[in-house]
Amino acid sequence: MQLLVEKPAGEISLREVARAADVSHNAPYHHFSDRRGLLKVLAERSMADLVAAVREAIEGAGDPRAAVIEGGGAYIRYAVEHPHGFDVIYDPTVCIPGEPSETMAPLIDELEELLSEASVAAGLDGGTGVIGVWGLVHGLGTLCAAGHFTLDAALAASADALTRMLPR
Amino acid sequence: MQLLVEKPAGEISLREVARAADVSHNAPYHHFSDRRGLLKVLAERSMADLVAAVREAIEGAGDPRAAVIEGGGAYIRYAVEHPHGFDVIYDPTVCIPGEPSETMAPLIDELEELLSEASVAAGLDGGTGVIGVWGLVHGLGTLCAAGHFTLDAALAASADALTRMLPR
């Protein structure tokens, strides 16, 4: 997790982790099945952090509409402040699309449920509407983290788009 | 580009490319500066394809609102149909955020202009509004390509959200 702050998951080697822990180059194999096993754990921990950030923002909001906007803002902020962590969460080579994933799945479900509850409370459709909200903040977070526009612009665009998307 | 159809950019090695071209393992260095140099070219070609797909969709639409929705749909469809190409376009390790990028930048500008023209024609704000549209379809495309929901669900959510976002 320390290394993930400085460099993307793709540039973290098992041997480097071993060196940082001051153990032999093969010790990690007694804790992770694979290189992918390590990345999976990094992804799970990052996902837990992301979910916690979004939950906190939603619970701290006043009305349902503000909850969606604040939750979305927290999602975008996490992506920008922890770009490598955010990337590894959704890395298709880490969590294979078809695979149940065992440990990652409940976290994804938790995030979806969080967004779903907030969106429905704000008057959106439980299926299509939630996907729209998730897609919006995910895209803004990704593009913003990649440097295509500033965090302020992303947050403004998110609030603006969500305001238009939510009924009333 | 052939290899990119089958596997993500991160799993394509220079030596593999050399073998596929039936040349020595070092021949690629006379065409690309680096491994990153190769990936950059892959990203540029993919981006050109993406822009072309979006342009075609926008130009084929009837009214301005349909243009935004069709353009967004083409963006999402490209992400799902060419997941590895789509990924490499926005890979932060390929096109470094701060760097001008020389050859990639004009393509990104072209995409933004395309989205901007369509969005403004449909009554959106040229700054915030365009970012919102881009973010929405980008997020839906990314998540859908990662298998979090079906293409149909993504397209429906995109059309629904865009309809709400566009004025009138």
Added chain:
DNA sequence: CTCCTATGTTGACAGTGTCAAGTAGTGGTG
């Protein structure tokens, strides 16, 4: 005490990115 398990070790192997140095063909210039 004995044995198992968790954790760690060293050693080896193939594959990779990259650098250095050398080699054929190709074109233009004197």
Added chain:
DNA sequence: CACCACTACTTGACACTGTCAACATAGGAG
């Protein structure tokens, strides 16, 4: 024609990586 620069390619080497196999050790369960 001789010469030269240049492009495309080659072989050879190096350090680094993921991974496998075999071995070591320590602490608790029986």
